[in-house]
Amino acid sequence: xxxxxxxxxxxxxxxxxxxxxxxxxxxxxxxxxxxxxxxxxxxxxxxxxxxxxxxxxxxxxxxxxxxxxxxxxxxxxxxxxxxxxxxxxxxxxxxxxxxxxxxxxxxxxxxxxxxxxxxxxxxxxxxxxxxxxxxxxxxxxxxxxxxxxxxxxxxxxxxxxxxxxxxxxxxxxxxxxxxxxxxxxxxxxxxxxxxxxxxxxxxxxxxxxxxxxxxxxxxxxxxxxxxxxxxxxxxxxxxxxxxxxxxxxxxxxxxxxxxxxxxxxxxxxxxxxxxxxxxxxxxxxxxxxxxxxxxxxxxxxxxxxxxxxxxxxxxxxxxxxxxxxxxxxxxxxxxxxxxxxxxxxxxxxxxxxxxxxxxxxxxxxxxxxxxxxxxxxxxxxxxxxxxxxxxxxxxxxxxxxxxxxxxxxxxxxxxxxxxxxxxxxxxxxxxxxxxxxxxxxxxxxxxxxxxxxxxxxxxxxxxxxxxxxxxxxxxxxxxxxxxxxxxxxxxxxxxxxxxxxxxxxxxxxxxxxxxxxxxxxxxxxxxxxxxxxxxxxxxxxxxxxxxxxxxxxxxxxxxx
Amino acid sequence: xxxxxxxxxxxxxxxxxxxxxxxxxxxxxxxxxxxxxxxxxxxxxxxxxxxxxxxxxxxxxxxxxxxxxxxxxxxxxxxxxxxxxxxxxxxxxxxxxxxxxxxxxxxxxxxxxxxxxxxxxxxxxxxxxxxxxxxxxxxxxxxxxxxxx
Numbered sequence: 120x121x122x123x124x125x126x127x128x129x130x131x132x133x134x135x136x137x138x139x140x141x142x143x144x145x146x147x148x149x150x151x152x153x154x155x156x157x158x159x160x161x162x163x164x165x166x167x168x169x170x171x172x173x174x175x176x177x178x179x180x181x182x183x184x185x186x187x188x189x190x191x192x193x194x195x196x197x198x199x200x201x202x203x204x205x206x207x208x209x210x211x212x213x214x215x216x217x218x219x220x221x222x223x224x225x226x227x228x229x230x231x232x233x234x235x236x237x238x239x240x241x242x243x244x245x246x247x248x249x250x251x252x253x254x255x256x257x258x259x260x261x262x263x264x265x266x267x268x269x270x271x272x273x274x275x276x277x278x279x280x281x282x283x284x285x286x287x288x289x290x291x292x293x294x295x296x297x298x299x300x301x302x303x304x305x306x307x308x309x310x311x312x313x314x315x316x317x318x319x320x321x322x323x324x325x326x327x328x329x330x331x332x333x334x335x336x337x338x339x340x341x342x343x344x345x346x347x348x349x350x351x352x353x354x355x356x357x358x359x360x361x362x363x364x365x366x367x368x369x370x371x372x373x374x375x376x377x378x379x380x381x382x383x384x385x386x387x388x389x390x391x392x393x394x395x396x397x398x399x400x401x402x403x404x405x406x407x408x409x410x411x412x413x414x415x416x417x418x419x420x421x422x423x424x425x426x427x428x429x430x431x432x433x434x435x436x437x438x439x440x441x442x443x444x445x446x447x448x449x450x451x452x453x454x455x456x457x458x459x460x461x462x463x464x465x466x467x468x469x470x471x472x473x474x475x476x477x478x479x480x481x482x483x484x485x486x487x488x489x490x491x492x493x494x495x496x497x498x499x500x501x502x503x504x505x506x507x508x509x510x511x512x513x514x515x516x517x518x519x520x521x522x523x524x525x526x527x528x529x530x531x532x533x534x535x536x537x538x539x540x541x542x543x544x545x546x547x548x549x550x551x552x553x554x555x556x557x558x559x560x561x562x563x564x565x566x567x568x569x570x571x572x573x574x575x576x577x578x579x580x581x582x583x584x585x586x587x588x589x590x591x592x593x594x595x596x597x598x599x600x601x602x603x604x605x606x607x608x609x610x611x612x613x614x615x616x617x618x619x620x621x622x623x624x625x626x627x628x629x630x631x632x633x634x635x636x637x638x639x640x641x642x643x644x645x646x647x648x649x650x651x652x653x654x655x656x657x658x659x660x661x662x663x664x665x666x667x668x669x670x671x672x673x674x675x676x677x678x679x
Numbered sequence: 680x681x682x683x684x685x686x687x688x689x690x691x692x693x694x695x696x697x698x699x700x701x702x703x704x705x706x707x708x709x710x711x712x713x714x715x716x717x718x719x720x721x722x723x724x725x726x727x728x729x730x731x732x733x734x735x736x737x738x739x740x741x742x743x744x745x746x747x748x749x750x751x752x753x754x755x756x757x758x759x760x761x762x763x764x765x766x767x768x769x770x771x772x773x774x775x776x777x778x779x780x781x782x783x784x785x786x787x788x789x790x791x792x793x794x795x796x797x798x799x800x801x802x803x804x805x806x807x808x809x810x811x812x813x814x815x816x817x818x819x820x821x822x823x824x825x826x827x828x
Contacts, residue, residue: 450762453762453783453784454694454696454697454762454783456783456784457694457700457701457783457784457785458694458696459784460784460785460786460787461697461700461701461703461704462696462700464704464787464788465700465703465704465707465787468707489784493784496784
């Protein structure tokens with residue numbers, strides 16, 4: 120029962136799963152969309168950042184060169200002072216500046232401040248190559264002067280980058296300056312929250328590849344950046360640098376980021392809500408169906424009861440009509456029978472002892488047949504007469520013994536009586552009539568001799584009597600009809616005996632059945648309830664037991 | 680047996696065959712018997728011919744047996760007879776006016792016995808016979824059998 124109540128209906132489970140699936144798909148789609156949107160925005164921001172970086176570096180280099188270059192051309196004497204002044208502006212002393220002039224021997228430093236070759240020295244190695252490249256580069260436009268950044272040099276946490284730019288396109292004087300900076304600190308001071316930089320975490324590499332050896336500026340110490348990143352190349356002079364970015368927070372806004380989760384949560388909630396609602400409806404319908412089935416069953420039962428009752432009523436009415444007729448016939452027979460009986464009596468008295476054996480024989484026959492007719496009249500009226508049982512407490516075994524004493528078995532019948540005490544309330548006279556009838560029937564069932572077994576005792580809350588004979592037994596088809604009035608298997612019976620017996624037993628609230636005994640013969644079973652003694656008759660019965668009842672007188676009078 | 684039979688008996692029954700045969704039986708026993716076919720005639724006869732015993736049927740035209748007894752303040756001893764049972768209400772109402780009750784058909788010998796008993800005021804026997812109403816098959820089933828022989 121509990122397991123059944125806990126089990127959800129298939130429909131609600133399916134709806135729950137489908138809605139949840141839709142919610143999850145919606146979640147994935149919106150999440151992808153948000154990520155895509157973020158990615159697009161990030162690319163845009165990154166491109167902007169790259170542009171800014173490119174132009175910033177260009178302008179810084181141009182500014183420095185534009186400041187130093189004219190001095191180098193027109194007043195080389197002042198060059199040293201200017202370089203020192205520029206270098207000292209950077210208090211960290213990580214800024215160095217040189218001015219080289221191309222000579223036949225190579226690039227000779229004509230002014231120097233900060234780290235780098237001293238004045239009069241020739242540039243060597245990578246520096247010489249850079250200077251040469253800068254000096255020989257062709258500008259992309261007539262007004263701009265090309266410049267060349269050096270490869271990044273990492274030293275501890277610091278990175279050093281240098282820039283070489285001729286004073287003017289194709290000039291022999293080339294300005295070279297270098298920065299040494301900590302990329303993390305530089306990111307804080309250089310980028311601040313300007314433009315797109317406030318939104319981004321980024322790393323700028325002095326090459327086209329995100330190599331940690333070429334990092335110039337970085338907001339994070341842990342590189343490379345992982346997760347959703349964007350990168351953009353940008354030109355710094357003649358070289359290509361790389362910027363790698365990552366959004367600090369969703370660029371599309373917090374709602375766009377939350378939307379997938381909101382959709383997922385709402386979807387799952389909706390799934391549960393729908394499933395719950397459907398479950399309730401399904402259960403209600405189930406309950407209603409169950410109720411309908413129950414009511415239908417109850418209705419069918421009452422209908423069947425009604426049919427049974429109707430059948431009983433019809434049967435009862437038939438019996439009532441039959442009884443009415445039986446009563447009329449029974450009573451109408453009584454006066455003629457009385458007259459015939461009286462006439463036979465007078466006849467016998469008139470003839471007296473002079474009657475011949477022939478007359479005697481005819482008289483006997485007339486008397487015998489009149490007796491039979493009287494019995495029939497008695498049975499007919501007994502069958503009809505409503506006799507309310509007068510209930511008194513008694514021992515069934517007592518009554519049975521009295522009956523057997525009054526109705527002893529014929530010589531050829533062996534009678535076995537087996538009783539145990541069973542106290543019930545019943546009408547003593549009617550009970551005796553029932554038992555007499557059953558015992559007599561049993562005797563008649565074994566005309567050629569046999570045995571009759573009568574047993575009685577307590578049975579549950581009531582009592583039971585079983586009368587069994589060793590006769591030929593009863594046909595089941597006959598057993599069904601044997602209690603109907605006027606139904607008889609005997610040649611001489613009226614067919615009312617068992618009908619009367621059943622009526623009496625039923626008046627006591629008991630039941631009677633007849634069947635073929637398991638071994639052989641017929642078995643009649645009477646079951647009687649305990650019953651309730653009438654207050655009045657309880658006293659009578661007490662008197663009867665003490666032997667003062669007038670009925671005791673009757674039986675003694677009958678005896679002779 | 681016949682020495683004391685000079686007493687008068689009135690037999691009242693609308694069935695001529697029953698009435699005349701019962702009267703004949705009683706005459707055979709030495710009673711002086713007069714007959715009446717209904718209650719009215721019976722009352723009329725009783726006014727003119729007092730009797731010692733009345734054998735009275737219950738169901739009769741004009742005036743029935745019960746009505747006859749109710750009309751008489753001090754009726755003679757009565758043997759009541761009927762094809763029907765005496766219902767307890769009527770039995771209680773009539774009380775001691777009924778000496779005996781015979782259910783038809785009855786053994787002629789019993790008629791003789793009861794008439795004799797009530798004529799001699801044998802109330803006990805009368806009581807016993809009234810209680811015979813409760814019998815079903817026993818004695819009633821053999822009203823004229825071997826007893827008549």
